[in-house]
Amino acid sequence: MxxxxxxxxxxxxxxxxxxxxxxxxxxxxxxxxxxxxxxxxxxxxxxxxxxxxxxxxxxxxxxxxxxxxxxxxxxxxxxxxxxxxxxxxxxxxxxxxxxxxxxxxxxxxxxxxxxxxxxxxxxxxxxxxxxxxxxxxxxxxxxxxxxxxxxxxxxxxxxxxxxxxxxxxxxxxxxxxxxxxxxxxxxxxxxxxxxxxxxxxxxxxxxxxxxxxxxxxxxxxxxxxxxxxxxxxxxxxxxxxxxxxxxxxxxxxxxxxxxxxxxxxxxxxxxxxxxxxxxxxxxxxxxxxxxxxxxxxxxxxxxxLEVAQKVAEESLVLLKNKDQILPISKKQKITFIGDFAKNPRYQGFGSSHVNSIHVISALEAVSKITEVSFSQGYREDGQDALQLRSKAAEKAKKSDLAVVFVGLPETYESEGYDRSHMKLPENHVKLIDAVSKANPNTIVVLQNGSPVEMPWADKVKGIVEMYLGGDAGGQAIVNALFGIVNPSGRLAESFPYKLEDHSSYLFFGGEGDHVEYREGVFVGYRYFETKKMPVRYPFGYGLSYTTFDYTDLVVDQKDDKASAKVTVTITNSGDRTGKEVVQLYVSPHKGNIIRPVKELKGFTKVTLQPKESKQVSFELDHRSFAYWNVEEKDWSVETGDYDIIIGKNAHENILVQTIHIVGDTVKNQKLTELSTIGDLLKNPNGVKYWEKISDRFFEAVTESGFANQKTDTKQVTADELEEQKNNDMYKLLLSLPITTLSQMIPEYSLEKLKQDIAEVNHGSWRLY
CATH class of the missing domain: 3.20.20.300 (Glycoside hydrolase, family 3, N-terminal domain)
Structure with a gap:
């Protein structure tokens, strides 16, 4: 025992x-x-x-x-x-x-x-x-x-x-x-x-x-x-x-x-x-x-604290760097603006709230590197403060560049309640507007737990997304701003232009105690990419102080089943050491199953010295191509073509290769007389049945005068129908109920049709 x-x-x-x-x-x-x-x-x-x-x-x-x-x-x-x-x-x-x-x-x-x-x-x-x-x-x-x-x-x-x-x-x-x-x-x-x-x-x-x-x-x-x-x-x-x-x-x-x-x-x-x-x-x-x-x-x-700093440094996302305003030179006259530079928003609120040992603010961190001026810019309680904003704009005007620290106050997002919108506090937005008017060389640093709307994005030259950086977040921000570290973070979620663009917008929150997830599998980038909906910044997006080139995409299939080894070469073509996130997406061509246009199926991060190249590889298996088959209660792969995509992010494809996969054999759907001819042709026994009856069907169609000149009276095989499925005539044919066979063929009664369909379901049939 x-x-x-x-x-x-x-x-x-x-x-x-x-x-x-x-x-x-x-x-x-x-x-x-x-x-x-x-x-x-x-x-x-x-x-x-x-x-x-x-x-x-x-x-x-x-x-x-x-x-x-x-x-x-x-x-x-x-x-x-x-x-x-x-x-x-x-x-x-x-x-x-x-x-x-x-x-x-x-x-x-x-x-x-x-x-x-x-x-x-x-x-x-x-x-x-x-x-x-x-x-x-x-x-x-x-x-x-x-x-x-x-x-x-x-x-x-x-x-x-x-x-x-x-x-x-x-x-x-x-x-x-x-x-x-x-x-x-x-x-x-x-x-x-x-x-x-x-x-x-x-x-x-x-x-x-x-x-x-x-x-x-x-x-x-x-x-x-x-x-x-x-x-x-x-x-x-x-x-x-x-x-x-x-x-x-x-x-x-x-x-x-x-x-x-x-x-x-x-x-x-x-x-x-x-x-x-x-x-x-x-x-x-x-x-x-x-x-x-x-x-x-x-x-x-x-x-x-060292680990916390390293994670923050390698996760911070550089969203915008117009005219290469970043990294900042210590020789420039710089002003830090915004209360978050001094009193950062660095963690969430609720049961995860930590009683920190020592929080390093950006203002504290920058003092070890160079001298900067500081202006509060807004009140922490959210009230409008014109005087603070005016002082900040004046300091910005006298500086070579201004770094504005804004984001979501602690009360905006917390365990226990949801946000009602994606907007920054109004006094933060007003500060960005005032400073960017005073000095076009404005950089915005965001400290927030989740995406925000950015109607001001075109007014500034630089945007850094810090999220909630922990105790050493301020040090990580400063090290990225001054190029001590090279930003290598990539967004793990989409940033829509506005909340209403999101697939969950109409249903989030629910009615009473029921929340219907009506958007289904179209969550985040799966929706935006399939809908071709523009976003502010796509999933997987992020900039670097160097550049990367991709070459030599190879997709190795041992057979036509659902597995493949993918290799690609990445080269640091710039002059700084950097880290690149290599993203692999699988995109199924249009089939019978409604699916997102692409899905992330592999990722890795590589460090590259200037001019250095590395080959990375991914193993794709059955699940990489599968959807959940509700009838089978299991994962199934649909036969068809699939694009293997190396993407810069979810929206930007770099290299693409198409492969063909023979999918899983699934149990035949039971047919009735109200099933469509298209359903009949998904059934292997139904295909054989169609080959026996289609010539008589098309003869009857022609005799009835229903057909137009494009209809050929010769037998049309299942393979030919598949090849011509985008033709409007055949789209119509595939959508017709099987009862059409008895309606169009005079000698073919509905009772005979039902008997034949029953035998198709059992794997055999009689010829009339």
């Missing part, structure tokens, strides 16, 4: 029930007499928020001092798995120093809309980026023997009514967009725990949703850890246990009714034992790692 089963047999029913909830806000129940320790948890994901036990100060922000790392919204722009993994490792070391066993992160939810209040905690609008970087983060943290909690599982796309709302999403969209990110992170990261979200999925609370918690997450993906609830997300202890939620947080005393129900139900007792086994496995893993650290005398290997 193994240790877990031995402990389980000794636990009383009441002890088992107690094990499935917290001992308090941040710890599980311990059973020292059985060798079961309490697991200590702490909020993340971009910094440790371990609350201090202080009865006199219950404020949630009364947490231990820690390093604030860049939020996921910024770190994602690195497109760098290794770098995000290093950040995770540094976070894991922070946990060890504070006695934390389980860090509540990363957040990999998809950014369905740019106004989601918690978007700063999430990586991307794209599931591949979200999943890959989420896995890198998990592997980094867990390399220290510290667990993670992958969150929030799943379809948790808004804060409005997040506790009661239902994300109503079709199965294909769930699989392709809102589950793929978690699937990648689970399979490649193997998190110790997964956190079930607040919301419902198609009417069923995430904490109670056995279909996805048990059947998908555990059975299909192989997840071996424990599922914990988001804090307060469990509404029914028994339904949550059955639904696969092992641990309800925070502490929630089981009612006498719950105890009695379990006591008198052998089936519920089996469910309870199953969940307790998972929690015991977690606790024993924690004990094992604690004992290991005691023996090895843990020492930090990373300096957290």
């Amino acid at each position: 193994d240790k877990i089963q031995e402990i389980l047999q000794q636990l009383s029913l009441e002890e088992k029930i107690a094990l499935t909830t917290g001992a308090n806000n941040w710890q599980t129940v311990s059973f020292e007499k059985y060798g079961v320790p309490s697991v200590v948890m702490s909020d993340g994901p971009h910094g440790l928020r371990k609350e201090q036990v202080d009865e006199n100060n219950p404020n949630v922000f009364n947490s231990v001092k820690a390093t604030a790392f860049p939020t996921a919204s910024l770190a994602a722009c690195s497109f760098d798995r290794k770098l995000v993994g290093q950040m995770g490792k540094a976070l894991g070391e922070e946990c060890i120093t504070q006695g934390v066993d389980l860090l509540l992160g990363p957040g990999v939810n998809i950014k369905r809309s740019p106004i989601g209040g918690r978007n700063f905690e999430y990586f991307s609008e794209d599931p591949l980026i979200s999943g890959e970087l989420g896995a890198a983060y998990i592997n980094g943290v867990q390399s220290n023997g510290i667990g993670t909690s992958l969150k929030h599982f799943f379809a948790n796309s808004q804060e409005f009514r997040r506790v009661t709302g239902s994300s109503d999403v079709d199965e294909r969209t769930l699989r392709e967009i809102y589950l793929t990110n978690f699937e990648i992170a689970v399979k490649k990261g193997k998190p110790w725990t997964v956190m079930a979200a607040y919301n419902k999925i198609n009417g069923c609370f995430a904490t109670e949703n056995a279909k996805y918690n048990e059947n998908v997450l555990r059975d299909k993906w192989g997840f071996k850890g424990a599922i914990i609830s988001d804090w307060g997300a469990t509404h029914d202890r028994i339904k949550a246990l059955i639904g696969g939620t092992d641990l309800t947080m925070p502490k929630e005393q089981a009612t006498a009714e719950v105890v009695q129900k379990i006591k008198h139900s052998p089936e519920l007792q089996k469910v309870l034992d199953r969940n307790c086994e998972r929690l015991l496995a977690l606790a024993l893993k924690v004990k094992e790692q604690r004992d290991k650290r005691k023996k090895e005398s843990f020492k930090r290997s990373l300096k957290p």
Whole structure:
């Protein structure tokens, strides 16, 4: 008998029930007499928020001092798995120093809309980026023997009514967009725990949703850890246990009714034992790692502030650099304008809020490099301040260039509520206008958790997107402005011109407690590129102080099945060392399945010295070409042509090569007399049937006078129909119901037609 089963047999029913909830806000129940320790948890994901036990100060922000790392919204722009993994490792070391066993992160939810209040905690609008970087983060943290909690599982796309709302999403969209990110992170990261979200999925609370918690997450993906609830997300202890939620947080005393129900139900007792086994496995893993650290005398290997700075520097995105106004020369007369230069917006608001050790502002950082003047420019409380703006414009006028620091104040975006628009505060916009009029050499630095509208973009020469850069964000900004580092970040989400352009605009927020994801798979760039909708800055966009050339795209297919090895050569054609994000997109040619025009299927970041070249490679597999087939309940590849695209970003193609793929054989759709001739020709037996009857059909069509001069009375094969499917005549033919055969052929009764269709469905038929 193994240790877990031995402990389980000794636990009383009441002890088992107690094990499935917290001992308090941040710890599980311990059973020292059985060798079961309490697991200590702490909020993340971009910094440790371990609350201090202080009865006199219950404020949630009364947490231990820690390093604030860049939020996921910024770190994602690195497109760098290794770098995000290093950040995770540094976070894991922070946990060890504070006695934390389980860090509540990363957040990999998809950014369905740019106004989601918690978007700063999430990586991307794209599931591949979200999943890959989420896995890198998990592997980094867990390399220290510290667990993670992958969150929030799943379809948790808004804060409005997040506790009661239902994300109503079709199965294909769930699989392709809102589950793929978690699937990648689970399979490649193997998190110790997964956190079930607040919301419902198609009417069923995430904490109670056995279909996805048990059947998908555990059975299909192989997840071996424990599922914990988001804090307060469990509404029914028994339904949550059955639904696969092992641990309800925070502490929630089981009612006498719950105890009695379990006591008198052998089936519920089996469910309870199953969940307790998972929690015991977690606790024993924690004990094992604690004992290991005691023996090895843990020492930090990373300096957290240095890691935070490196992540910020390599994630910052240069959006505009007209006339090469950047990098700045120290010889120039420079003014920094805007309160964010002195008091930066560097982290999100809510449960991820970090009590920072030391925040480096841009004003502090620049003082180590050169002398600049400073003007506040606007009031932090948002009130209009004409006098401050006038002083700023005057200083800008007397300078060679002005750097304006603006963005979204902390109250604009937070856990708990969503933004109502994408606009900057009015006093920030007025400041940009005033300064750019006073000095055309104006650079704007943005500090915000998610995209903003930029009606002022054409008035300035430089734009730097910093997102929320953590404690060392100010240093990273200055190093990029002065060319000490070469910007290499790329946007991990699209920046539309205005909120109304977004595919989710009409439906985000929902009606009452139901939120319909009517845009389906057309999220972010998948919509903009398919719709050919212009955006301010596309997904994957970002500039550098050097240039890169792409050559020698090779797509190697061993056969015509859905797999390929792709190689391409990148050359730094400029005179500065730089890093390029190589992006691979797959674009299916128009087929029977409605799909986005392109999807990211590979990415990597390479460092290149001036004039240096490197070859990078990607492996494309079945999933790279597949869509979720609802009827088959599996991934399917459609036969057809696919473009393999190396893109500068989601909008700009650099190199393209077309390949042909023979897709999967899927089960034949059952035909009826109301199915179309096009449906008939998708069925292999239906094709053979068509070859037998089409000559008589076309003769009858001609005899009836229905046909025009373009119609040939000779037999038209299925292959010929496929070749001519864009011809209007054949479009009409393919859309006709099969009953047309009996209507046009006098001797062919509807009853005979039904008999033949039944035999086609069974793989044989009679000839009349």
